[in-house]
Amino acid sequence: MGKKYLGITSLIILFTILFVYIQLDFNTTKTSKPEELTAEEKITQLNDKVARGEEIVLDSSAIFPFLELNQLFDQSDIIVSGKIVDIEKEYMEYVDIPFTDFQFEVDKFFYSDNISLNDSSLVITQDGNTDIEFEEHDLLEVGKKYILFLERAHNDEGEEKLILVGGPSGVFYNDDSGIAIPRVDFFDLKDNTVEVLMSNLSK
Incomplete structure (x- = not known):
């Protein structure tokens, strides 16, 4: 058993x-x-x-604010003419928003909020990069001459940047003929000469 x-x-x-x-x-x-x-x-x-805010779905059709010409001047900390000479770097901020830093060779300061500023070269930051461009806000091109309306801003690390006022509103094509052509058709300019454009500067 x-x-x-x-x-x-x-x-x-x-x-x-x-x-x-x-x-x-x-x-x-x-x-x-x-x-x-x-x-x-x-x-x-x-x-x-x-859903948790850790990722952002990027829309390349972002809308930039419409600015009247007087607003463009009023909001600018620096207004310069010159040429894009190089792309310094491309990167993402705020998780996945693209930016590009350009080396800009200055030939003239029309206005600066810092009277001691006499640098011959500036770093300009623009939304977008060579892979992702926003609609109606194509990347600045290396070798091309521009008049740029710039304002100071800070990134998520507190670093100061110079960005375009109103996105594409702050970009005017400029050549040796003295004609300033706005990138966008917001402005009804009867005379596109740089001299007449800058006569609006009343700072």
Whole structure:
């Protein structure tokens, strides 16, 4: 009789061990994730991050404010003419908003809020980069001459930047003929000469 109970007890222990092993193996298989996430999992993760504010869905059709000519002058901290000589860097801020820093060679300051500012070169920051451009706000081009209306701003790290007032509103094409052509057609200019344009400067 003792041997019979011992045999039953041994079987129970054996089945218990087998059951526990199967459960552990099942749970390990269930919780282990493949190295590559599926497309559905990636979308779910992105949606969760957007909902928590950790990701921003970028819209390249961002709307820039309409500025009257007098507003353009009033909001500018610096107004300069010169040429884009190089792209200094491209980067993202505020999670995934693109920016580009340009080296700008100054040939004339029309206005500066800092009378000691006489630098021959400035770093200009523009929204967008060579991969992502905003509608009606194409990137400034290396080698081209411009008149730029600039204001001081700070990035998320507190670093001061010079940005274009009103986005595309603050960009005028300029060549050696003395004609300033606005990038946007907001302004009804009867005379596009630089001299007449700057006569609006009443700071």
